Amino acid sequence: MSSALLTLADSRLPAGGHAHSGGVEQAVAAGLVHDPGSLAAFLLRRLTTSGAVAAGLASAACQGDDLARLDAEADARTPSPALRAASRQQGRGLVRVGRRAWPSPLWDALPAAPHHPVALGVAAAAGGLTPRDAAAAAAYLSVSGPATAAQRLLAMDPLTVAAVTARLAPDIDAVAGNSTRSADGSLPADTDPLLDLLAEVHSARKDRFFAS
Amino acid sequence: MPPDHDLDDYVDPYEHGHRHGGPLRVGLGGPVGSGKTALAAALCRTLGTEYDLAVVTNDIYTTEDADFLRRNAILPDDRIEAVQTGCCPHTAIRDDITANLDAVELLEARHPGLELVFVESGGDNLTASFSYGLVDVQVFVVDVAGGDKVPRKGGPGVTASDLLVVNKTDLAPLVGADLDVMRRDSATVRGEKPTLLISLREDPAATEVAEWVRAQVRARRLQQA
Ligand SMILES: Nc1nc2c(ncn2[C@@H]2O[C@H](COP(=O)(O)OP(=O)(O)O)[C@@H](O)[C@H]2O)c(=O)[nH]1
Ligand SMILES: [Mg+2]
Numbered sequence: 001m002s003s004a005l006l007t008l009a010d011s012r013l014p015a016g017g018h019a020h021s022g023g024v025e026q027a028v029a030a031g032l033v034h035d036p037g038s039l040a041a042f043l044l045r046r047l048t049t050s051g052a053v054a055a056g057l058a059s060a061a062c063q064g065d066d067l068a069r070l071d072a073e074a075d076a077r078t079p080s081p082a083l084r085a086a087s088r089q090q091g092r093g094l095v096r097v098g099r100r101a102w103p104s105p106l107w108d109a110l111p112a113a114p115h116h117p118v119a120l121g122v123a124a125a126a127g128g129l130t131p132r133d134a135a136a137a138a139a140y141l142s143v144s145g146p147a148t149a150a151q152r153l154l155a156m157d158p159l160t161v162a163a164v165t166a167r168l169a170p171d172i173d174a175v176a177g178n179s180t181r182s183a184d185g186s187l188p189a190d191t192d193p194l195l196d197l198l199a200e201v202h203s204a205r206k207d208r209f210f211a212s
Numbered sequence: 213m214p215p216d217h218d219l220d221d222y223v224d225p226y227e228h229g230h231r232h233g234g235p236l237r238v239g240l241g242g243p244v245g246s247g248k249t250a251l252a253a254a255l256c257r258t259l260g261t262e263y264d265l266a267v268v269t270n271d272i273y274t275t276e277d278a279d280f281l282r283r284n285a286i287l288p289d290d291r292i293e294a295v296q297t298g299c300c301p302h303t304a305i306r307d308d309i310t311a312n313l314d315a316v317e318l319l320e321a322r323h324p325g326l327e328l329v330f331v332e333s334g335g336d337n338l339t340a341s342f343s344y345g346l347v348d349v350q351v352f353v354v355d356v357a358g359g360d361k362v363p364r365k366g367g368p369g370v371t372a373s374d375l376l377v378v379n380k381t382d383l384a385p386l387v388g389a390d391l392d393v394m395r396r397d398s399a400t401v402r403g404e405k406p407t408l409l410i411s412l413r414e415d416p417a418a419t420e421v422a423e424w425v426r427a428q429v430r431a432r433r434l435q436q437a
Binding site: 012014015016017018019020021089092093096097149152153206208209210211 | 309
Protein backbone atom coordinates (compact mmCIF):
# COMPACT_ATOMS: atom_id res chain seq x y z
CA MET A 1 0.00 0.00 0.00
CA SER A 2 1.23 3.47 -0.86
CA SER A 3 0.95 6.16 1.78
CA ALA A 4 -0.94 8.21 -0.83
CA LEU A 5 -3.95 6.26 0.42
CA LEU A 6 -3.53 7.83 3.84
CA THR A 7 -3.61 11.29 2.29
CA LEU A 8 -6.63 10.41 0.17
CA ALA A 9 -8.64 9.11 3.13
CA ASP A 10 -7.50 11.79 5.56
CA SER A 11 -10.44 13.84 6.80
CA ARG A 12 -8.11 16.84 6.69
CA LEU A 13 -7.70 16.62 2.93
CA PRO A 14 -9.33 19.92 1.94
CA ALA A 15 -11.90 18.49 -0.43
CA GLY A 16 -14.99 19.89 1.27
CA GLY A 17 -16.07 16.75 3.13
CA HIS A 18 -16.18 18.45 6.53
CA ALA A 19 -19.40 20.25 5.61
CA HIS A 20 -21.24 17.01 4.74
CA SER A 21 -22.76 14.79 7.43
CA GLY A 22 -23.82 11.89 5.21
CA GLY A 23 -27.36 12.05 6.54
CA VAL A 24 -26.33 12.19 10.18
CA GLU A 25 -27.60 15.70 10.79
CA GLN A 26 -31.11 14.71 9.75
CA ALA A 27 -30.83 11.34 11.50
CA VAL A 28 -30.02 13.21 14.71
CA ALA A 29 -32.94 15.59 14.15
CA ALA A 30 -35.25 12.59 13.63
CA GLY A 31 -33.97 10.94 16.81
CA LEU A 32 -32.50 8.00 14.90
CA VAL A 33 -28.95 8.69 16.01
CA HIS A 34 -28.59 9.69 19.64
CA ASP A 35 -25.87 7.58 21.27
CA PRO A 36 -22.86 5.42 20.35
CA GLY A 37 -25.01 2.36 19.68
CA SER A 38 -27.41 4.09 17.33
CA LEU A 39 -24.49 5.83 15.64
CA ALA A 40 -22.71 2.51 15.06
CA ALA A 41 -25.90 1.02 13.60
CA PHE A 42 -26.37 4.02 11.32
CA LEU A 43 -22.79 3.91 10.12
CA LEU A 44 -22.92 0.18 9.40
CA ARG A 45 -26.11 0.65 7.44
CA ARG A 46 -24.57 3.50 5.47
CA LEU A 47 -21.38 1.56 4.86
CA THR A 48 -23.14 -1.48 3.44
CA THR A 49 -25.41 0.50 1.14
CA SER A 50 -24.09 3.81 -0.17
CA GLY A 51 -20.58 2.90 1.03
CA ALA A 52 -20.64 -0.29 -1.01
CA VAL A 53 -21.90 1.54 -4.08
CA ALA A 54 -19.20 4.19 -3.69
CA ALA A 55 -16.53 1.52 -3.29
CA GLY A 56 -17.64 -0.21 -6.50
CA LEU A 57 -17.65 3.00 -8.50
CA ALA A 58 -14.30 4.17 -7.10
CA SER A 59 -12.68 0.86 -7.83
CA ALA A 60 -13.99 0.81 -11.42
CA ALA A 61 -12.94 4.44 -12.00
CA CYS A 62 -9.45 3.67 -10.70
CA GLN A 63 -9.25 0.68 -13.00
CA GLY A 64 -9.81 2.89 -16.01
CA ASP A 65 -13.43 2.17 -16.86
CA ASP A 66 -15.23 4.74 -18.99
CA LEU A 67 -15.71 7.68 -16.62
CA ALA A 68 -18.76 9.25 -18.26
CA ARG A 69 -20.49 5.90 -18.11
CA LEU A 70 -19.53 5.41 -14.47
CA ASP A 71 -20.80 8.89 -13.68
CA ALA A 72 -24.13 7.93 -15.24
CA GLU A 73 -24.10 4.69 -13.25
CA ALA A 74 -23.62 6.74 -10.10
CA ASP A 75 -26.63 8.86 -11.04
CA ALA A 76 -28.70 5.73 -11.59
CA ARG A 77 -27.72 4.44 -8.14
CA THR A 78 -28.58 7.72 -6.39
CA PRO A 79 -32.33 8.32 -6.55
CA SER A 80 -32.32 11.34 -4.22
CA PRO A 81 -31.61 14.62 -6.08
CA ALA A 82 -30.17 16.06 -2.85
CA LEU A 83 -27.70 13.19 -2.60
CA ARG A 84 -26.77 13.50 -6.26
CA ALA A 85 -26.01 17.19 -5.71
CA ALA A 86 -24.03 16.46 -2.54
CA SER A 87 -22.00 13.80 -4.31
CA ARG A 88 -21.20 16.06 -7.26
CA GLN A 89 -20.32 18.92 -4.93
CA GLN A 90 -17.83 16.71 -3.11
CA GLY A 91 -16.54 15.32 -6.38
CA ARG A 92 -15.80 18.81 -7.60
CA GLY A 93 -13.97 19.59 -4.36
CA LEU A 94 -11.88 16.46 -4.65
CA VAL A 95 -10.96 17.23 -8.24
CA ARG A 96 -9.80 20.69 -7.21
CA VAL A 97 -7.37 19.43 -4.59
CA GLY A 98 -6.57 16.17 -6.38
CA ARG A 99 -5.37 17.89 -9.53
CA ARG A 100 -2.86 19.80 -7.45
CA ALA A 101 -1.85 16.92 -5.24
CA TRP A 102 -1.53 14.26 -7.93
CA PRO A 103 -1.12 15.92 -11.33
CA SER A 104 -2.10 13.55 -14.10
CA PRO A 105 -3.78 13.60 -17.52
CA LEU A 106 -6.36 11.23 -16.03
CA TRP A 107 -8.21 14.20 -14.51
CA ASP A 108 -9.03 15.58 -17.94
CA ALA A 109 -11.27 12.60 -18.72
CA LEU A 110 -13.65 13.51 -15.86
CA PRO A 111 -16.86 15.48 -16.35
CA ALA A 112 -16.96 18.97 -14.73
CA ALA A 113 -18.49 18.07 -11.38
CA PRO A 114 -18.24 14.28 -11.25
CA HIS A 115 -19.77 12.08 -8.59
CA HIS A 116 -17.47 11.81 -5.61
CA PRO A 117 -16.70 8.08 -5.90
CA VAL A 118 -15.76 8.50 -9.56
CA ALA A 119 -13.44 11.39 -8.70
CA LEU A 120 -12.06 9.31 -5.85
CA GLY A 121 -11.19 6.48 -8.23
CA VAL A 122 -9.37 8.89 -10.52
CA ALA A 123 -7.54 10.45 -7.57
CA ALA A 124 -6.43 6.98 -6.50
CA ALA A 125 -5.17 6.15 -9.99
CA ALA A 126 -3.42 9.51 -10.26
CA GLY A 127 -1.80 8.87 -6.89
CA GLY A 128 -0.50 5.47 -8.01
CA LEU A 129 -2.99 3.48 -5.94
CA THR A 130 -4.85 0.28 -6.80
CA PRO A 131 -8.59 -0.20 -7.40
CA ARG A 132 -8.72 -2.01 -4.06
CA ASP A 133 -7.19 1.06 -2.39
CA ALA A 134 -9.76 3.29 -4.08
CA ALA A 135 -12.53 1.05 -2.78
CA ALA A 136 -11.05 1.12 0.72
CA ALA A 137 -10.91 4.91 0.69
CA ALA A 138 -14.53 5.12 -0.50
CA ALA A 139 -15.73 2.66 2.10
CA TYR A 140 -13.81 4.36 4.89
CA LEU A 141 -14.97 7.84 3.88
CA SER A 142 -18.58 6.66 3.83
CA VAL A 143 -18.39 6.36 7.62
CA SER A 144 -15.57 8.61 8.83
CA GLY A 145 -17.16 11.91 7.83
CA PRO A 146 -20.61 11.02 9.22
CA ALA A 147 -19.00 9.82 12.47
CA THR A 148 -17.29 13.18 12.93
CA ALA A 149 -20.53 14.99 12.15
CA ALA A 150 -22.32 13.03 14.86
CA GLN A 151 -19.57 13.80 17.30
CA ARG A 152 -19.95 17.53 16.64
CA LEU A 153 -23.74 17.60 16.60
CA LEU A 154 -24.27 15.54 19.74
CA ALA A 155 -21.09 16.67 21.52
CA MET A 156 -20.30 12.97 21.92
CA ASP A 157 -17.11 11.79 23.54
CA PRO A 158 -14.60 11.89 20.67
CA LEU A 159 -12.80 8.85 22.07
CA THR A 160 -16.01 6.86 21.85
CA VAL A 161 -16.63 8.00 18.30
CA ALA A 162 -13.09 7.06 17.34
CA ALA A 163 -13.68 3.62 18.83
CA VAL A 164 -16.96 3.21 16.94
CA THR A 165 -15.18 4.00 13.67
CA ALA A 166 -12.19 1.81 14.47
CA ARG A 167 -14.37 -1.18 15.25
CA LEU A 168 -15.98 -0.94 11.84
CA ALA A 169 -12.63 -1.84 10.26
CA PRO A 170 -13.57 -5.47 9.43
CA ASP A 171 -16.81 -4.29 7.84
CA ILE A 172 -15.01 -1.59 5.89
CA ASP A 173 -12.51 -4.16 4.65
CA ALA A 174 -15.30 -6.52 3.66
CA VAL A 175 -17.09 -3.83 1.68
CA ALA A 176 -13.86 -2.81 -0.04
CA GLY A 177 -13.07 -6.45 -0.81
CA ASN A 178 -16.44 -7.02 -2.46
CA SER A 179 -16.32 -3.92 -4.58
CA THR A 180 -15.19 -5.39 -7.88
CA ARG A 181 -17.59 -6.05 -10.72
CA SER A 182 -19.43 -9.31 -10.39
CA ALA A 183 -19.30 -12.00 -13.09
CA ASP A 184 -22.13 -10.40 -15.06
CA GLY A 185 -20.20 -7.10 -15.11
CA SER A 186 -22.43 -5.26 -12.68
CA LEU A 187 -21.33 -3.00 -9.83
CA PRO A 188 -22.86 -2.91 -6.33
CA ALA A 189 -26.26 -1.21 -6.46
CA ASP A 190 -27.52 -1.33 -2.88
CA THR A 191 -29.78 1.52 -1.87
CA ASP A 192 -31.23 2.69 1.39
CA PRO A 193 -34.55 4.53 1.12
CA LEU A 194 -33.99 5.90 4.63
CA LEU A 195 -30.84 7.74 3.54
CA ASP A 196 -32.66 9.08 0.50
CA LEU A 197 -35.54 10.36 2.61
CA LEU A 198 -33.28 11.89 5.25
CA ALA A 199 -31.35 13.71 2.54
CA GLU A 200 -34.49 15.09 0.91
CA VAL A 201 -35.94 16.35 4.18
CA HIS A 202 -32.59 17.80 5.16
CA SER A 203 -32.03 19.72 1.95
CA ALA A 204 -35.30 21.60 2.41
CA ARG A 205 -34.28 22.86 5.84
CA LYS A 206 -32.91 26.34 6.27
CA ASP A 207 -31.52 25.80 9.76
CA ARG A 208 -28.82 23.28 8.99
CA PHE A 209 -25.13 23.22 9.78
CA PHE A 210 -24.23 20.72 7.08
CA ALA A 211 -24.58 20.84 3.33
CA SER A 212 -25.94 17.27 3.36
CA MET B 213 -0.79 40.79 1.95
CA PRO B 214 -0.10 37.10 2.48
CA PRO B 215 3.50 36.13 3.06
CA ASP B 216 3.52 33.57 0.27
CA HIS B 217 1.78 35.58 -2.44
CA ASP B 218 4.81 36.28 -4.55
CA LEU B 219 6.83 33.14 -4.14
CA ASP B 220 6.93 31.12 -7.32
CA ASP B 221 7.38 27.87 -5.41
CA TYR B 222 3.88 28.19 -4.08
CA VAL B 223 2.34 28.72 -7.46
CA ASP B 224 0.71 25.61 -8.79
CA PRO B 225 3.11 24.45 -11.49
CA TYR B 226 0.42 22.42 -13.21
CA GLU B 227 -2.21 25.05 -13.68
CA HIS B 228 -1.15 28.18 -15.45
CA GLY B 229 -1.79 31.54 -13.89
CA HIS B 230 -2.06 31.46 -10.11
CA ARG B 231 -5.34 33.26 -10.09
CA HIS B 232 -5.10 35.87 -12.74
CA GLY B 233 -7.92 38.30 -13.30
CA GLY B 234 -11.22 37.84 -11.58
CA PRO B 235 -12.56 39.95 -8.76
CA LEU B 236 -10.76 41.11 -5.63
CA ARG B 237 -11.82 38.76 -2.85
CA VAL B 238 -12.18 40.44 0.53
CA GLY B 239 -12.66 38.41 3.71
CA LEU B 240 -14.76 39.92 6.51
CA GLY B 241 -14.03 38.08 9.75
CA GLY B 242 -14.51 38.63 13.46
CA PRO B 243 -16.56 37.56 16.47
CA VAL B 244 -20.35 37.10 16.36
CA GLY B 245 -22.22 40.37 16.58
CA SER B 246 -19.30 42.70 15.90
CA GLY B 247 -20.96 44.06 12.76
CA LYS B 248 -19.67 41.97 9.85
CA THR B 249 -23.06 41.77 8.14
CA ALA B 250 -23.73 45.43 8.85
CA LEU B 251 -20.36 46.25 7.29
CA ALA B 252 -21.00 44.03 4.27
CA ALA B 253 -24.35 45.76 3.80
CA ALA B 254 -22.78 49.21 4.16
CA LEU B 255 -20.04 48.38 1.66
CA CYS B 256 -22.56 47.00 -0.82
CA ARG B 257 -24.59 50.19 -0.57
CA THR B 258 -21.57 52.46 -0.92
CA LEU B 259 -19.62 50.50 -3.53
CA GLY B 260 -22.49 48.82 -5.38
CA THR B 261 -22.74 51.61 -7.90
CA GLU B 262 -18.98 51.68 -8.52
CA TYR B 263 -18.20 47.99 -8.80
CA ASP B 264 -19.79 44.83 -10.05
CA LEU B 265 -19.97 43.02 -6.69
CA ALA B 266 -21.28 39.99 -4.82
CA VAL B 267 -21.27 38.48 -1.31
CA VAL B 268 -20.74 35.01 0.15
CA THR B 269 -22.08 34.44 3.67
CA ASN B 270 -20.99 31.69 6.10
CA ASP B 271 -23.56 31.73 8.87
CA ILE B 272 -22.87 29.00 11.34
CA TYR B 273 -26.47 28.01 11.54
CA THR B 274 -29.05 29.73 9.39
CA THR B 275 -29.08 31.82 6.26
CA GLU B 276 -29.75 34.85 8.46
CA ASP B 277 -27.06 37.06 6.95
CA ALA B 278 -27.92 36.23 3.36
CA ASP B 279 -31.57 36.91 4.17
CA PHE B 280 -30.66 40.24 5.76
CA LEU B 281 -28.82 41.37 2.66
CA ARG B 282 -31.71 40.21 0.48
CA ARG B 283 -34.43 41.70 2.63
CA ASN B 284 -32.77 45.06 2.63
CA ALA B 285 -32.60 44.75 -1.13
CA ILE B 286 -28.96 45.68 -0.90
CA LEU B 287 -28.10 43.04 -3.44
CA PRO B 288 -30.24 40.98 -5.78
CA ASP B 289 -30.56 37.27 -4.95
CA ASP B 290 -28.24 36.12 -7.67
CA ARG B 291 -25.36 38.04 -6.11
CA ILE B 292 -25.57 36.37 -2.70
CA GLU B 293 -24.47 32.82 -1.94
CA ALA B 294 -24.71 31.16 1.48
CA VAL B 295 -22.56 28.17 2.40
CA GLN B 296 -22.94 25.60 5.18
CA THR B 297 -19.92 25.14 7.38
CA GLY B 298 -20.61 21.83 9.16
CA CYS B 299 -20.54 23.36 12.66
CA CYS B 300 -17.04 24.66 11.96
CA PRO B 301 -17.11 28.21 10.60
CA HIS B 302 -13.41 28.45 11.08
CA THR B 303 -12.61 25.33 9.06
CA ALA B 304 -14.63 26.66 6.14
CA ILE B 305 -12.56 29.82 5.79
CA ARG B 306 -9.13 28.49 6.68
CA ASP B 307 -8.54 24.73 6.69
CA ASP B 308 -10.91 23.47 4.04
CA ILE B 309 -12.08 26.33 1.87
CA THR B 310 -13.81 24.14 -0.72
CA ALA B 311 -17.40 25.27 -0.12
CA ASN B 312 -16.39 28.92 -0.17
CA LEU B 313 -14.34 28.51 -3.34
CA ASP B 314 -17.33 26.81 -4.95
CA ALA B 315 -19.54 29.74 -3.97
CA VAL B 316 -17.08 32.36 -5.21
CA GLU B 317 -16.53 30.51 -8.48
CA LEU B 318 -20.27 30.15 -8.95
CA LEU B 319 -20.71 33.90 -8.54
CA GLU B 320 -17.83 34.56 -10.93
CA ALA B 321 -19.35 32.26 -13.53
CA ARG B 322 -22.77 33.87 -13.14
CA HIS B 323 -21.37 37.42 -13.33
CA PRO B 324 -18.38 37.42 -15.68
CA GLY B 325 -17.69 41.11 -15.03
CA LEU B 326 -17.45 40.69 -11.27
CA GLU B 327 -14.90 43.05 -9.71
CA LEU B 328 -15.33 42.56 -5.97
CA VAL B 329 -16.48 39.70 -3.75
CA PHE B 330 -16.96 39.94 0.00
CA VAL B 331 -16.77 36.69 1.97
CA GLU B 332 -18.34 37.10 5.41
CA SER B 333 -17.20 34.44 7.84
CA GLY B 334 -19.50 32.85 10.37
CA GLY B 335 -18.76 34.54 13.68
CA ASP B 336 -15.92 32.90 15.52
CA ASN B 337 -13.41 33.81 18.16
CA LEU B 338 -10.27 35.91 18.00
CA THR B 339 -8.17 33.10 16.54
CA ALA B 340 -10.17 32.93 13.31
CA SER B 341 -8.57 34.01 10.07
CA PHE B 342 -9.04 33.45 6.36
CA SER B 343 -6.75 31.36 4.20
CA TYR B 344 -5.13 33.40 1.46
CA GLY B 345 -6.13 30.60 -0.86
CA LEU B 346 -9.65 31.97 -0.49
CA VAL B 347 -9.29 35.75 -0.17
CA ASP B 348 -6.80 38.35 -1.38
CA VAL B 349 -7.16 40.63 1.62
CA GLN B 350 -8.99 40.33 4.92
CA VAL B 351 -10.73 42.70 7.30
CA PHE B 352 -11.16 41.71 10.93
CA VAL B 353 -14.11 43.35 12.67
CA VAL B 354 -14.28 43.65 16.46
CA ASP B 355 -16.50 45.95 18.45
CA VAL B 356 -16.14 48.34 21.30
CA ALA B 357 -18.78 46.51 23.30
CA GLY B 358 -16.43 43.54 23.63
CA GLY B 359 -14.27 45.71 25.88
CA ASP B 360 -11.24 47.89 25.21
CA LYS B 361 -8.88 45.00 25.99
CA VAL B 362 -9.67 43.16 22.74
CA PRO B 363 -6.85 44.66 20.62
CA ARG B 364 -4.37 43.97 23.41
CA LYS B 365 -5.42 40.30 23.55
CA GLY B 366 -4.26 39.91 19.99
CA GLY B 367 -4.81 36.71 18.01
CA PRO B 368 -4.23 36.35 14.28
CA GLY B 369 -7.36 38.28 13.33
CA VAL B 370 -6.35 41.32 15.32
CA THR B 371 -2.63 41.22 14.65
CA ALA B 372 -2.35 39.94 11.08
CA SER B 373 -5.50 41.06 9.24
CA ASP B 374 -4.92 43.54 6.45
CA LEU B 375 -7.39 45.94 8.07
CA LEU B 376 -8.64 45.94 11.65
CA VAL B 377 -12.02 47.58 12.13
CA VAL B 378 -13.13 48.52 15.64
CA ASN B 379 -16.85 49.05 15.21
CA LYS B 380 -19.59 50.60 17.40
CA THR B 381 -17.58 53.52 18.74
CA ASP B 382 -20.97 55.06 19.53
CA LEU B 383 -21.23 52.54 22.38
CA ALA B 384 -17.91 53.51 23.98
CA PRO B 385 -19.38 55.80 26.65
CA LEU B 386 -22.05 53.22 27.52
CA VAL B 387 -19.63 50.36 28.08
CA GLY B 388 -16.83 52.43 29.54
CA ALA B 389 -14.42 51.61 26.73
CA ASP B 390 -11.46 53.87 26.17
CA LEU B 391 -11.03 54.40 22.41
CA ASP B 392 -7.54 55.83 22.81
CA VAL B 393 -6.44 52.65 24.55
CA MET B 394 -7.91 50.59 21.71
CA ARG B 395 -6.19 52.75 19.11
CA ARG B 396 -2.85 52.59 20.91
CA ASP B 397 -2.96 48.83 21.58
CA SER B 398 -3.93 48.14 17.97
CA ALA B 399 -0.97 50.14 16.72
CA THR B 400 1.31 48.26 19.09
CA VAL B 401 0.28 44.76 18.01
CA ARG B 402 -0.25 45.61 14.32
CA GLY B 403 2.77 47.69 13.51
CA GLU B 404 2.26 49.34 10.11
CA LYS B 405 -1.06 47.64 9.37
CA PRO B 406 -4.06 49.98 9.40
CA THR B 407 -6.83 50.12 12.01
CA LEU B 408 -10.08 52.06 11.66
CA LEU B 409 -12.37 52.96 14.55
CA ILE B 410 -15.86 53.42 13.17
CA SER B 411 -19.53 53.45 14.04
CA LEU B 412 -21.79 51.98 11.42
CA ARG B 413 -24.67 53.42 13.40
CA GLU B 414 -23.33 56.93 12.87
CA ASP B 415 -21.86 56.34 9.40
CA PRO B 416 -24.01 53.73 7.62
CA ALA B 417 -21.93 54.29 4.48
CA ALA B 418 -18.75 52.94 6.14
CA THR B 419 -16.91 55.71 4.35
CA GLU B 420 -13.38 54.99 5.54
CA VAL B 421 -13.59 51.24 5.09
CA ALA B 422 -15.00 51.73 1.58
CA GLU B 423 -12.05 53.97 0.77
CA TRP B 424 -9.67 51.26 1.96
CA VAL B 425 -11.45 48.70 -0.23
CA ARG B 426 -11.15 51.00 -3.26
CA ALA B 427 -7.41 51.22 -2.64
CA GLN B 428 -7.19 47.42 -2.53
CA VAL B 429 -9.05 47.11 -5.84
CA ARG B 430 -6.66 49.63 -7.41
CA ALA B 431 -3.64 47.84 -5.98
CA ARG B 432 -4.75 44.50 -7.37
CA ARG B 433 -5.37 46.00 -10.79
CA LEU B 434 -1.90 47.52 -10.84
CA GLN B 435 -0.35 44.29 -9.67
CA GLN B 436 -2.11 42.37 -12.45
CA ALA B 437 -1.57 44.91 -15.21
N1 LIG C 1 -24.69 50.55 18.34
C1 LIG C 1 -24.23 50.00 17.24
N2 LIG C 1 -24.74 48.81 16.82
C2 LIG C 1 -24.26 48.26 15.68
C3 LIG C 1 -23.23 48.90 14.91
N3 LIG C 1 -22.95 48.11 13.86
C4 LIG C 1 -23.76 47.03 13.94
N4 LIG C 1 -24.56 47.12 15.04
C5 LIG C 1 -25.56 46.16 15.49
O1 LIG C 1 -24.90 45.03 16.01
C6 LIG C 1 -25.69 43.87 15.81
C7 LIG C 1 -24.87 42.77 15.15
O2 LIG C 1 -24.49 43.19 13.86
P1 LIG C 1 -24.19 42.14 12.69
O3 LIG C 1 -23.76 42.93 11.50
O4 LIG C 1 -25.33 41.22 12.51
O5 LIG C 1 -22.96 41.34 13.32
P2 LIG C 1 -22.19 40.06 12.74
O6 LIG C 1 -22.61 38.91 13.59
O7 LIG C 1 -20.75 40.39 12.94
O8 LIG C 1 -22.55 39.92 11.31
C8 LIG C 1 -26.86 44.27 14.97
O9 LIG C 1 -27.97 44.43 15.80
C9 LIG C 1 -26.42 45.62 14.38
O10 LIG C 1 -27.50 46.48 14.12
C10 LIG C 1 -22.72 50.16 15.38
O11 LIG C 1 -21.83 50.80 14.80
N5 LIG C 1 -23.26 50.65 16.55
MG1 LIG D 1 -23.24 38.20 10.27
